[in-house]
Amino acid sequence: MTQPDLAANASAADLSAIPAGARGMSDTGLARTGALARAVARSVEVAGLLAIFGISFEMTARLQDWVRFRMPILSTVTAEEDLMVRDASGAHGRPNAQYRKWIMDSLGLRGPDVPVTKPAGSVRVIVTGASETFGLYESPDQEYARQLEDTLNARLHAGACPGRTPVRFEVLNAAFAGMTLPTVSQDVRARLARLRPDIVVFYPSPAQYLDVRAPAAATPDSSGKSNELPRMNVLHPRSLDALRDEVKSLMPGPLLSWLRRRSVQATLRQHPAGWRYTSIPVTRLARFDGDLRDLVGTVRTIGAEPVLATHATAFSRPRADSAALIQAWERFAPRATGNVIIAFDDTARVTTMRAAADSNVLVSDVSMALARAPGDNFADFVHFTDHGAAIVANALAPTILQAAGRRAECGR
């Protein structure tokens, strides 16, 4: 047996039997063992405390979600993206799902539950589009779709429909973040038709046409597999999401700007020179125009009245943070320079108006309404604040009333 082994196995009583010279070695060994034991104990304690910290943080974050939004503590939904589902009819909102303030009904629409069959005497309006329509930054129930329902019904009670008066307007929000125009057409055809809407309002997101690939309809998936969210998702740490958001919000402007620039440059490096749009891509604009006209036709085939809206951006009014906002937008559409994105959006507005005129479709110039409205209307480059959403609702309401009049649902 070696000296260290001896020391490790010796009890305090045994030590006295060891000769003095050998005991010196044993003491060193014991001291080492003691230090090691203390270090292990300390590490275990620190790890334990860190675990307690993490569990407490996570449990509180979940409890807070439940208290504030009634979001289930053991939900498998871990992000806004999980609120979208792919099935035989394409891509649409996930029925009965919830992520924090975003609550989907049994039909996969954002908002309160509605029956499939339209209640007698009501005018059913479906609004559709991407994140601007779905609502990102607004307070719960302040996205423009919800405000539009209130605005329409308030106008109804104020006598906006003299003569034939519907009982009420019902506004359904069929949008989801990232929903492309061809997917909207697909959704209208394959899924929304059975809801028998009277009016379908479309709010476009033209910048999608500056994406790496031109937007296409979602590929239908009838396997049903992709609809299931993994059970393990319940373990997804919401605390980390919250911390990440907090850190992002605290990032100094120059650092944020540098990170965005780096992200865009990384994308550009993966593509050949000249890949980036430095002027408005005419083919993409034509595609937008074609898809828009296709949607109008689709809406008409299901027997509903289409209403188009022009897309608004935060740049229609001078802002101190314009440069930072453009840079933020470039990250989402790296194929185009900031100036091209804005110019494309402006041209898309004209295209939307022209497509509406050509197709005899009512159009609401939301872009102009927001450009004229003072106050903080945008939470970022295109998404609305509560106030901005109210302006959109107010801009859309007269056009929808007019569309209802066309269908003899209102005013005749």
Add this chain to the structure above:
Amino acid sequence: MLFNSVVFLFAFLPVTYLGFWGLRTTRARHIWLAISGYVFYGYWNPWFTLLMLFSTLVSYFAGLGFLRWTDPRHRKLCLVIPVTTDLALLGFFKYANFGLDTFHSALQLFGQQVTVPHLNIILPIGISFYTFHTISYIVDSYRGNITPTRSFFEFAAYVSLFSQLVAGPIVRFRTIEADLEALGATSRTRWLTRGISFFIVGLIEKVVVADSLAAFVDPALAHYHLLSSAGAWLAMLGYTFQLYFDFSGYSTMAVGLGYLFGLRIPQNFNSPYKSLDPSEFWKRWHISLSTCLRDYLYIPLGGNRHGEYQTYRNLMLTMLIGGLWHGAAWTFVGWGAYHGALLALYKRYGRPWDRLSRGTRQVGMFVLVVVGWVLFRSTSFGMAMSLLHTMFVPTGGLLVEQPVLAVGLLAIATWWGMIGPNVYDMEHAFTLRRRVVLTAAFGASLALIVGSPFSPFLYFQF
């Protein structure tokens, strides 16, 4: 910058702490504390640091004046000039519009239609607190209660001490002078565990209790005219505890932060809702303010030395000014008058009250305090009267949001505020059990901080 913010917890505090203990000399630590105070204050609005610097310089030179001159004339000048300057700044930033509005209302009352301008003034956060610091320093120097410091940085560190800069406690130079002068020799570990423990307890008071109560109190009081009697009581009871835990939480964190930097900041709250009478309440609530009001206002006015009537008058005047210090509105003056009246009534008719059982007196005093908070919270006397009417005359209407949760929260707050221990009654030794509890509490608080909307301290507005 808020104590309950990620930037404070994970950037400002660690940098300030490490920098402070990395320095060795008292002077270097004074300079570091002064700089950190200005960074802390300037994070909100850099321009207002100039105002604080001006106020600091005026008071510092007044202190040097007291050291230089012994003749009463010069000493009086060293008292009057800086105090007038400080009060003029406070008056302009805090009370100018209040004065103009009152003048306008008075003219209207007499049938005069005159346009009185409304000045576009931003109230610098914490001006009431640091003005109190500088004035108390000047008055104490004048009275000879303290020897003014010759070190500008020691004085600047005292005025701009970030832990108590914007919402107190009001720390008088004499209470912190010894610690400030011994900063170079202070042990880092001596108060460390106590500091951490205090800070986390304060964080729980603010983030877990006060902010959770605010979630149902604020929406309810925003629509006070729609509340039922039960709703009004729930909202006002909620506000009563929200205000206490918010302010007590801030003070507890301030004391904890003081310990982390080797400074002993005095106690500001001693479970005020355990008070049995108005006099005891003011010995337990915002102790640093009430002692300042006593020493710099009530006693100079004559205190209770000139008969019964003068005592009531002095009490009333002190409380009226105390009310006005809280905010530039007549409702605060009304709140001060109400407490002045309670103190005077207790002084006159206290004996029958003292014969009541302990429980009756505690509950009775608590209800009286709640009634006072109605005035304090209301934006107008109309709102106060409406709330009081709803509370005391059975009225139908709405309850608060999520009433079951609200009642649960209130039960916890009531236990802690009226029965349970305050931070000074707790053990602060770092036993394993306590480490576990504090770690879990910090985790929960942090989750609420990052997951909740911006939540400033209520006393920032004062």
